Amino acid sequence: MGKAILVLEDGRTFSGEQYGAIGETFGEAVFNTGMTGYQETLTDPSYHRQIVVQTAPHIGNTGVNDEDSESSRIWVSGYVVRDPARRVSNWRARRSLDEELSLQSIVGISGIDTRALTRHLRDRGAMRCAISSVDLDRKSVLAKVAGSPQMAGSDLTGDVTTPEPYTVAANGETRFTVAALDYGIKTMTPHRMAERGITSHILPSTSSLDDVLDVGADAVFLSNGPGDPATADQAVDLVRELLLRQVPIFGICFGNQVLGRALGFGTYKLRYGHHGINQPVQDRLTGKVEVTAHNHGFAVDAPIEGRTATDFGDVEVSHVCLNDNVVEGLRAHDTPAFSVQYHPEAAAGPHDAAYLFDRFADLLGERTVAAKSGTANGGQR
C-alpha cells in the first residue's frame, strides 16, 4: 500500500496510507460525525471543494450501491478515513467504495488518527488542507496548500448547478409544481416533494426572474449547495423579486442563507461547521426537538428571540440548534416564505424533519384553496 500525507494550512501533518485514487488534492478540511451514510455524503454537492474527514472509523462496509447517491458523482475533493473496509457486505452493494473513489479520481488517505485531526479542526477551525500520495514532502505540499483558494469568499454554485433545466415528476397525480433553483440540489429533495404530489422543475442557478416565473410554478424552492452565501448576490436579488411578488418560497441550507440575505440578514462562517446527522434542532413553534442532518459551514446571523422587521414584513427564527444556538430556520410572517439551515430530506440522516415538506405542501394547498375562493393576496404584482 502506498503512503500518503495530509497537510493542514497551519502545518500540522498526518502520515497514512493512500486510499482511493493516487494523486494530490486540495480543499477545506471538515469533519463529518455521521456513523452511516458515507455514500450520500460523498455525492452531496454541498461538499464540493471540501476534504471530508469521517470520524466513524470503519468506512466502506456496505460498499456502493445504485440507489443511494445524492447526485451523479462524488463531489468531495478528498476523503479521510481511518479503517477502510476490505470486504463489502450488503445485499444492495454493486462495488467497493475504494473502487468507486478510484474510478472517480477521488484522492483519499486512510490509517491516520482521524480523532486527532477532528480535535484539531474543532479547536482551530475548518481550514485548507491537502492530501497527497504523489508528493510526500511536507514542506512542498504545505506551500501548495497556502496557494489554494479559501472557502470564505468562494462562489461555487456555478460548478455544481445543472446546465439545463429538468423535471422530477410527482408520484402519481401532480398536486403542485415547484421551480427549484439548483445551487447543488440533492437527489432526495425532489424525491421528497414527489412523494407529496409535487412536480419539481429544476432550474440552473443562473436562471433569471423571467425564467423562474415562466415555469408557472406554485412556488419556488431554494436548494442546498456549496460555497460562501456572501457571494450569492444574483440569487439574493432574484429571491427579493420573488418575495416582492409573494411567491411561496421554501429553502434548505444554502437556500436558507440566500433567503436570509434576501430578507436583510447577514451570514457568517462557523468555526468548524455542522456536519453530521445527530444534531438537536428545536422547532420554536412546537417546542419539539428533532434529530437532524446538518452540513453547513456558514450560518444566518439573525436575532434568536422575537420578530425582526424586514423589507418583507416580520420574520422570526423558527428553528435553533440546541448545541450552540445557531439559527437553523427562518419564517416570514407576512409573506409565504420559510427555510431551514439543515436537511429535512435527510439522506443521510434521520427523518424527524420530514414534516417540513408536509408544511410546504400544506402551504401550497392553503394558497390554492384561497386562490380558488378569490381571496388570495399573493400572485404577481
Next chain:
Amino acid sequence: MPKRTDIKHILVIGSGPIMIGQACEFDYSGTQACRVLRSEGFRVSLVNSNPATIMTDPEFADATYIEPLTPEYVEKVIATEKALGHPIDSILPTLGGQTALNLAVNLHEAGVLDKYGVELIGADIDAIQRGEDRQKFKDIVRAIGAEVPASAVCHTLEEATAFAETVGNRVVIRPSFTMGGLGSGMAHNADEVRTQVSRGLAASPVSEVLVEESVFGWKEFELELMRDRKDNVVVVCSIENLDPMGVHTGDSITVAPAMTLTDREYQHMRDVGIAVLREVGVDTGGCNIQFAINPANGKMIVIEMNPRVSRSSALASKATGFPIAKIAARLAVGYTLDEITNDITSATPASFEPALDYVVVKIPRFAFEKFPGADPVLTTHMKSVGEAMSIGRNFTEALGKALRSMETKASGFWTTADIGADGGSLTPGPQFYPSVEELLGIASVPTDGRLYVVEQALRAGASVDELAQATGIDPWFIDQIALITEVGAAVTEAPALTPDLLLKAKRHGLSDRQIAALRPELAGEEGVRRLRHRSGIHPVFKTVDTCAAEFAAQTPYYYSSYDSETEVSAQTERSKVIILGSGPNRIGQGIEFDYSCVHAVMALRDAGYETVMVNCNPETVSTDYDTADRLYFEPLTFEDVLEVVHAEQQSGTVAGVICTLGGQTPLGLAQKLKDAGVPVLGTQPEAIDLAEDRGEFGRVLSEAGLIAPTHGTAVSFAQAKAVADGIGYPVLVRPSYVLGGRGMEIVYDEQGLSSYIANATEIGPDRPVLVDRFLDDAVEIDVDALYDGTDLYLGGVMEHIEEAGIHSGDSACALPPITLGSNVIDQVRDATLKLARGVGVHGLLNVQYALSGDVLYVLEANPRASRTVPFVSKATAVQLAKAAARIAVGSTIAELRAEGMLPRVGDGGELPPDAPIAVKEAVLPFHRFRTPAGDSIDSILGPEMKSTGEVMGFDAVFGTAFAKSQAAAYGSLPSKGTVFVSIANRDKRAAIFPVKRLHDLGFRILATKGTAQVLRRNGVAAEVVGKFSDGPGNIVEEILAGNVDLVLNTPFGSPGNSGPRVDGYEIRTAAVQAGIPCLTTVQAVAAAVQGIEELSRDEVTVASLQSHHLALRAWREGNGQ
C-alpha cells in the same frame, strides 16, 4: 416542562439477587436513579433484597428496605412509610429489570397502588402490557406498517403443534412474562416443537407461549431509545449482534455502533423503532427494541421490545457515555430531554444522538465448567453469567481487548492450542489436524469461543464466504477476523519484528501475550513488552465523549488505542490511587467485589486522593463515569493495567495501585505490578502468596498455635488412598492449582476417591491433589476483619446454616451467629488477630473456620476483600471496604475509630443482644441449564461454588429473617400444604424434630418408605410415596403435578451411581421445575421450620436499614461512655 412538584416521595424498586439474565446492570441503573432523584429534592425509598449492591447502601436513599421483592413485602414497605408519616406517592419501576416491572404489575393488579394512592412513574400499566404481551405487540408493529414473523400465541400443546406445522416446524418458542429468555427455545421438527412448547408453557407464569416462524440465521440488531413526555425521542445507540438470530442477545458477541447497515436501512430501523415506542406508549424513559434483517434481501422484522432500562441499556450507556438510567429518572419526574444537560460536554443538551468514533465489543462470559452436563450450545435461552466490554478505535482492536478481558484460559487467538476434529483437544500430529470441512462443521454450532474456531478455520484455509455461510456471521466480521489472522501470519513469518509491524499488530488488537505466542524466541510476553517499549510503542488514551470530538469533553472517561494522540489530562494537585476492578461477572466473582471497589473510590476521594478506576465490566457501578475521578475502560490484564499506570504516571503522581478489593483478578496482578516497580498499596503480594501456599501457611498456623484439618497431598490414587486412610473418611479432595472451590469434592469412601482421581485428568507430579480431613457435622464460621499491622477490627462473624463442606458462597449464613457463645467469638477474634499478624495483612482479611467438637479449625484465610464484605457492612453498620481503602493508604484503625469510620470501641463481634438477625442466602441458576438431551442438571450443593447471587433476610428473629431470605431467593416458604421428606440416614435423627413440628403446624407429610418408617416411630403420620425408580404414581409425578409445596431432601450416595443419588436428583430437579422450595441440608430444614412458624403467626414487619443502623450506633455510643 420542568420537574413535577406534585410528587414528593418516590419508591425505587431494585432487581433483587444477581442471576442469569438479570445482573448488576440494575445496581448501576438503580444507583444512578437514587442519586438523581435525591439531588432533585425528592424523598427516596428503596426496596431491594440484594445486599451486595451499591444502591442498598444507606446513604443512597432516605429509607432502604432490604426485603423480598414480592407484592406482600412491598406493600408492607408502603404501609410502614405511611405509618412513619411520609407516605410514598409514586413508584419508579423501570430501572429494576423485569423483576421490578413484574412487581409493579402485580402491585397494580392486587390493588395496592390504588389502596395507597401510589402512582407509577416512568411507566404505565397499559404500555407495559402492550410491550410485553406478544400478541398486542405484534398487532402494534403491523399497525405501523412494519413486519413481524408469522406466529401464534398458544396456551396448549395442541394449538402450538398445529401452528408450527403451517410454517414447516422451524419455529422459536418464547414463554410470556419471563426474563432473559427463560424457557424459550428453537425447534426444527415436530418432536422438538412438542418438547420446547411443553417446557415453555411450564416456564410462563400465565402458561402462555408465542410460537413464531424462525428467523434463525438473520442478522440481529438492537436500538436503545429514550422518550420524554413532550414526545421527543432519541436513539442512544445501535447495537449489532455478531452472532446471528438464534443466539440470545445476552449470549451474543455484540458490537456498537451497527457495522453493516447503509443509512437507508438504519433510518428505516430508526423510524420503525420510534413508531413502535410511540404506539406502545412508553411514557418516558428508556426502551430497547430488537430487529432481525434478512441478509439476502434486507427484509426487516421487529422481534421484541423491553419497555424499561435493560442489560443492553447499561451496555449502551457505557458504550456511548449517554447515561440512560440517570436520564430516565429525570424524565420520570417531568423533565424533557432538551432540559437535561449532557454531563460529558456540560454544554450541549441530552436531546441528541451520540456519535461514536470508536468501536465497542461486548463478549459474554459463561460458566459451563461449573455445571457438568449442561448443554454448552447457545440458544435463545440465556446462559451467560457476565460480560466484558471493550473499546477500540477499530473492530479488531476492540475484539482483541474484549477477548482478553474474559479471563478464561484463552486470552485471544493463538493463546491456547487449536482444537481437534471432535471439537476437543488436538492430538499432536498433522494427520490429526481437523479438515476445513470439519472446522466449518464445528463453527456452524454457536458455542462459547466459536470465534476461535472461526480463526482456526481461516488459518486452515476456509474462505470468508464459507465461514459466513456456515456460521451466519456477516462476512464483514469474518473478514475482520481474517485480517487478524493475516496480521498474525505476518508477525509469525517476518524475519524480524520491526517497529512498523509491531505497531500494526497492536493496532489490530494483538496483545503482547499473543505476539509472544507467535514468536517464541522473544522470551514470552515480557520479552515482547521490552521490545515494544524500546521501540517507544505505547497505546494512547482517547475519550468517550458522546459526540465524536465535535465538542470538548469534560469527563475523563478513557480507553486505550494504538493511535497517535493521547488525551489524558494532567492531574489536579492531588496524588492518585488506581483501583483495579474485578472484570466480567462470573460465579465466585461478582457484584460484591465491585461494591468494595466503589467504596474504595468513595473513601479515597473523601480522603483527598484523585481516584482512578480500571475495569471492563459494563454492568457495574465502578464503570460509571461519575464514580471515580478518572475511568479507564480497559481489560484487567497485566499489559493493559501497566499501560494505564504508565499513562497516569506521565500525567502526575501515582501513590499506588489497590489490588485487594476486586477479587481474584486484580489479586493475580499484584506481584507482577510490584515486580515492575509499581507501588502496591495495602496487603503486599508476598502476604497474598503466603496465605495461598499450603506449606507457608502451615507454618503461620503452627507459630500461632492454630490448627487446620489434617491434610496431605497426592499425585496418584495409591498416594491419595494412603493419605485418606491415614486421615479417615470422609475427605475433601481438590486439585491444588485452582481457586474458588473449582473441582472440589467430598468423598465418603475409597470407591468415591478412586472415581474422583480417575476423573481428575490433570493430576500429575506438578499438579497434585490435596486431600483434607472433612469435618462432618462441623459448624462453619466466616469472618471478615481489618488489620493495620497493629490492631485488628473484627468486622463480623457469620455462622453458616449449612454444615462445613458446602462452598461458603453457596451456603446461607447468619449474622450475628445464632448458636455461638461469646467465648467462641473471643476465640475467633484471637485466632484472626494471630493470622492477620502472621500473614502480614494490611487491610481486609477473610477467614473460614470450622468448629467441630469445640475445636476451632482454620480452613482458609484470604487477605483480601471477600464476597461477604457488603453483607457484613450492612448488617453491622460499618463500611469495611472504605476502612480497608484507608488502611491501604496508611491510616490506622485507631485513627479510623477516632474519625468515626469505625466504631470508637467494640467491633462486629460485639452486637447488642437484641440486634436483628441478618441471613444471607445464595441464589442458584440450576433451572437455567439443561443437558444436551434436554434433562435438568442436578441442583445439589457441594464444595464448588455455583450460585450467581445472594439475598439478605433481615428481622428481629432468626426464623423470620430466614423466611425472608427464602422468599427473596426462591419465593415464599409455604405456611400450609404438603411437604415431601426424604432424608439420608445420617440426617434422620436431626430431621425428626423439625418434621414433627411441620406436622403439628398442620402440614401433610409425604415421605419415602425408609424416612416414613422413622417418622412414624416418632409420632409423625407420614404417608408413604414411591421413589422415582418405583414407577408410576411416584413422588416426581406428584411434584410436577403441583401437589407438593415444599421438598426436604438431603442427598446421599455417590454421584454418577444408580440408586438413591439418582432418585434424589430426579426429586430435586422436579422441585426446581415446579418452582417450589427444595431444602437439601438438615440445617436448612431446621431453619425453614422456624421461619414457617413465624410466618404462620402472620406478624412479619419490615424496617429500614437506616433505622437499624441508627439503633446500632446509639447502642455503641451508649456502650462507649
